[in-house]
Amino acid sequence: MAAKKFDIIxxxxxxxxxxxxxxxxAEVWDENPDLKWAVAGRSMEKLRSVVDWAAEKSGRxxxxxxxxxxxxxxDASLNSMCQQxxxxxxxxxxxxxxAMPVIQACVKNKCHHIDISGEIQFLERLQLEYHEKAKEAGIYMVxxxxxxxxPADMGVIYAKKMFPGILNSVESYLSSKSGPEGSKFNFGTxxxxxxxVSHFREIQAIRNKLHPTPLPTYKPKLKVKNRVFYSDFCERWSVVFSGSDVPNVERSQRYLYEKENQRPIQYAAYATEKSLAVLLGIILVVVNLAIFAFFRCGRKLIEKYPGAFTFGAFSHEGPSDAQMAGTSFNFKFRGRGFSSEAVEKTEKExxxxxxxxxxxxxxxxxxPIVMVQSALTILQEADKLPERGGVYTPAAAFYKTTLIDRCHQHGVKFSVTKPAYKL
Ligand SMILES: NC(=O)c1ccc[n+]([C@@H]2O[C@H](COP(=O)([O-])OP(=O)(O)OC[C@H]3O[C@@H](n4cnc5c(N)ncnc54)[C@H](OP(=O)(O)O)[C@@H]3O)[C@@H](O)[C@H]2O)c1
Structure with missing residues (x-):
């Protein structure tokens, strides 16, 4: 890559x-003192106040x-940003x-790109349309x-690394904890x-082009529980978690199967709550939001009154410092597989x-922790990244790198709760 003024923008x-x-x-700059970075946006005034805010909050x-x-x-401003x-x-x-104008500027000016999107149509279209272009340009778009x-995609990789046999399936159970002030999210999410929701019809056509051949079936097949159920495993009420984690893990596992000849791990994700009433309330809110989000006027109403549609969970101001400080998450992974190749042949975990x-x-x-560590991994561990560029899910890009250790050291911790044991 040609010499550029900044490592990260x-x-x-x-x-x-x-x-x-x-x-x-700002906080990881001490560990990477040679890192040259800049902030970018459309308002210089806003950018200055953000840097002042970050300096005060980080004490740097x-x-x-x-x-x-x-x-x-x-476009000229995006090209100029990507040239630097x-x-x-x-x-x-x-x-x-x-995102597409930024993606085009990145390809044109040979600049790596990292997103934090959970929009599956965008993610799979990006892989379909830009993988080869990114590879030709020698850049990574993760x-x-x-x-x-x-957490989900690298969590499956971590379970596989810690499993002494052949891992066949993983279920994850996500829970979150709030402090006395509760949890809140910004409207952007x-x-x-x-x-x-409003573009959900597009996904199948994109997928058909992206993956024209299905993966072979591996047994035993993981049964996804499509209902609300009490999980004895995590001692909480659980329901299928229909975000981008499952399709992303599936794309990673497909990549590892197709390029590395690894057995793909089947994956199911559940969201959990201690109280059944709370879980049912959340499901009701999500269904209601999905119905409104389907129509333009419904989306306008949600944009105007996000709090009213979500019992105050979303706002245009985002969470307070105290709300963020009191909130945490936990993903429990239950991985199952075979202790040996001989057992694998029996198809019984x-x-x-x-x-x-x-x-x-x-x-x-x-x-921000995992996003910044992903960026540093691309810049500092280029020799462990796949091929010579392209569009990748996190696990496809980072499975050979130290990303899990980096995240762990910065507070997103991967650990073994119970080492592998015979069923
Ligand atoms: N993966 C995850 O877990 C995760 C977590 C958090 C957020 N996200 C995603 O991150 C994204 C941002 O979320 P957020 O809550 O931070 O949203 P936000 O507060 O609304 O921020 C949007 C940003 O986009 C900028 N922007 C909008 N139009 C622009 C334009 N024409 N040119 C340049 N910049 C423009 C805004 O700049 P101005 O200030 O100038 O308006 C602002 O900096 C969302 O897609 C969200 O889903 C993902």
Whole structure:
């Protein structure tokens, strides 16, 4: 890659997630003192106040941080940004509406790109249309490097690494904890979620082109529980978690099967709550949101009154510091497989492992941690990345790297709860 002025440019630094990403980069700068980075956005004034805010919150001197003016509606500004940066951390969402001009500028100017999107149509279309172009340009575009989907995707890789036999299936159970002030999310996340719903019809056509041949069936087949159920495993009420984690893990496992000849791990994801009433309430809110999000006027109403539609869970102001400090997440993984190749032939799982990924508030604390560590991994471990560029899910890009250790050291922790044992 030609010499560039900055290693990392945070684009969308003025957004709620963006400013927390700037703070995270400020905090890891001590460990990477040679790192040259800049913030980018469409308002210089807003960018300056974000850097001042991050300097105060992190207690770091950020006078050396530079500013890049870039607007999605101005291709020249995007090209100029990508000419100056080796890697763009892109936090301008919804990605369906805003990301393609940035992607094109990255390809044209040979600049790596990291997103934190959970919008499956955008993610799979990006892989379909840009994998070869990114490879030709010699750049990496790694998708979903936030809470969606590093804990799930790398969590499956971690379970596989810790399993002494042949792993066949993994179930994950996600729970979150709030402090006395409760948890809240910024409207940006809800906006992207609404976009997934309103474009859900597009996904099958994209998938048919992306993966024209199905994966072979491996047995025993993992049964997905399509109902609300009490899980004795995590002692909580559980329901299928229909975010981008499952499709992302499936794409990673397909990549590892097709390129590395590894047995694909079947995966099912569940969200959990202690109280059945709370879980049923959440399901009701999600169904209601999905119905409204399907119509343009419904989306306008949600945008105007996000709190009213979500019992205050989403707002245009985002969570307070106290709400973020009191919130944390935990992913429990139950992996099952075979203790030997001989047992694999019987198609009966005889061994189980329990692992977990846990960390701080997911959207604005854990996401910046794993996003920044993903960027550093691309810049510092190029020899462990696949092929010579392309569009990848996190596990496809990072399975040979030290990303899990890096995240662990920075607070998103991967651990074995119960080492593998015979069933
Ligand atoms: N994977 C995860 O777990 C995770 C977690 C958090 C967020 N996210 C995703 O991250 C994205 C951002 O979320 P957020 O809550 O931070 O949203 P946000 O606060 O609304 O921030 C949006 C950012 O986009 C910028 N922007 C909008 N239009 C632009 C344009 N024409 N040119 C340049 N910049 C423009 C905004 O700049 P201005 O300030 O100038 O308006 C702002 O910096 C969403 O897609 C969300 O779903 C994912």
């Amino acid at each position: 945070v684009f969308g630094a003025t957004g709620f997630t963006g400013k927390h990403c700037v703070k995270e980069l 001197d950020l006078k050396q941080v530079e500013y890049v003016c870039a607007d999605i509606q101005d 940066g080796k890697l763009i951390l892109n936090l301008v969402g919804p990605y369906h509406f805003y 998708e979903s490097c936030g809470f969606d989907s590093i 809800l906006n992207s979620g609404m976009n997934v 005889d061994m189980e492992i329990i692992t977990q990924v846990d960390g701080p508030e997911m959207a604005y604390v854990a996401t």
